[in-house]
Amino acid sequence: MRLAVMGAGAVGGSVVELAADYGHTVTAFSDSRSAAIDPDGLDTAAVLDRKATDGIVGDEAPEDALQAPYDVLVEATPTTLGDAEPGFGHLKTALQRDRHVVLANKGPVAERYADVRELEAESEGTVLFEATVGGAMPVLSTIDDFDPEHITAVRGVLNGTANFILSRMAAEGLGYEHVLAEAQDLGVAEADPTFDVDGTDAALKGVIVANVLADDGREYTLEDAEVEGIQDIAGSALELAQEEGRTIRLIAEVAEGEVRVGPRLVPENAPLAPSGTRNIVQLETEHAGRLNISGRGAGGPETASAVLADVGRLGQ
Numbered sequence: 001m002r003l004a005v006m007g008a009g010a011v012g013g014s015v016v017e018l019a020a021d022y023g024h025t026v027t028a029f030s031d032s033r034s035a036a037i038d039p040d041g042l043d044t045a046a047v048l049d050r051k052a053t054d055g056i057v058g059d060e061a062p063e064d065a066l067q068a069p070y071d072v073l074v075e076a077t078p079t080t081l082g083d084a085e086p087g088f089g090h091l092k093t094a095l096q097r098d099r100h101v102v103l104a105n106k107g108p109v110a111e112r113y114a115d116v117r118e119l120e121a122e123s124e125g126t127v128l129f130e131a132t133v134g135g136a137m138p139v140l141s142t143i144d145d146f147d148p149e150h151i152t153a154v155r156g157v158l159n160g161t162a163n164f165i166l167s168r169m170a171a172e173g174l175g176y177e178h179v180l181a182e183a184q185d186l187g188v189a190e191a192d193p194t195f196d197v198d199g200t201d202a203a204l205k206g207v208i209v210a211n212v213l214a215d216d217g218r219e220y221t222l223e224d225a226e227v228e229g230i231q232d233i234a235g236s237a238l239e240l241a242q243e244e245g246r247t248i249r250l251i252a253e254v255a256e257g258e259v260r261v262g263p264r265l266v267p268e269n270a271p272l273a274p275s276g277t278r279n280i281v282q283l284e285t286e287h288a289g290r291l292n293i294s295g296r297g298a299g300g301p302e303t304a305s306a307v308l309a310d311v312g313r314l315g316q
């Protein structure tokens, strides 16, 4: 497949770096200031090198990438709330050109799900978004394979940055600001890390799951979620929990049409207490009990692998 990749951060950069390993060609690549386009396939090492040295990927304007020849638009610009721009506009342009879209950006499917589905219905293109929930973990495809109708609840640790902060604070006794800076260095935190620590990012993922599960046409947005973050969790609260064999994790839960996110006490060695940037999702199923999916929920190559898995599905 020929890919146009919008966004040259941790995720977009990794998609460009790994595309050839998955048998794909990158024909366009854009950041917020520039674009590189070659209908025959970019020299990906050269554009990534230029990004690293000059801070731009090429000499074209970013929006020119949308008009380049490609089969799949990969959207990896920052997640934004409300109108979900610029991601939503990129998706719309691609669908209007009858191209497929693979999202890492959560905004379009968390804030404008009905609009996305409407545009998709009018297009020859398909929209896939596995990477938006749980990074490398196959959460949405498992829900889809299982049939959303037979899933009664979904809960888990859905934000790698918050989990990294909580587990590092508990294990090393390190301060909140210090650990947040470490998470940013790992390429895990959002462009605005407030989203990670105030629960917004986990809630957006919960909302996406709720949209996928909804069988009554109801559309969920962030406004439907009850959200509390971890920014006020003190080291002393983690120590107190530890004395009782417990710890604190930011848990998202989607059940009975409700999306809730907040810090919860969980047993220290329980599946719901992964360490570092790891995520876990538990699917409660109607006929088969609980399924646990755990793994790397964030990071450039991890998320790129989910993006490229979606691209592979489109090529089947």
Ligand SMILES: NC(=O)C1=CN([C@@H]2O[C@H](COP(=O)(O)OP(=O)(O)OC[C@H]3O[C@@H](n4cnc5c(N)ncnc54)[C@H](O)[C@@H]3O)[C@@H](O)[C@H]2O)C=CC1
Pocket (backbone or CB within 6 Å): 006, 007, 008, 009, 010, 011, 012, 030, 031, 032, 033, 062, 075, 076, 077, 078, 079, 086, 104, 105, 106, 107, 131, 132, 133, 135, 187, 188, 189, 190, 191, 297, 298, 299, 300, 303
């Ligand atoms: N980093 C991660 O672990 C994960 C990130 N995501 C989502 O993937 C997306 C990308 O994440 P990161 O790469 O970490 O973000 P990032 O902040 O590192 O990179 C964003 C990139 O988008 C570019 N950009 C901004 N506006 C643009 C525009 N109008 N046109 C073209 N490019 C534009 C920026 O220049 C930058 O290169 C976000 O929406 C994030 O929520 C999803 C799952 C995991």
Ligand SMILES: N[C@@H](CC=O)C(=O)O
Pocket (backbone or CB within 6 Å): 132, 134, 135, 158, 159, 160, 161, 162, 188, 189, 190, 196, 201, 297, 298, 299
């Ligand atoms: N910032 C997010 C990245 C993935 O969505 C996280 O920390 O989990």
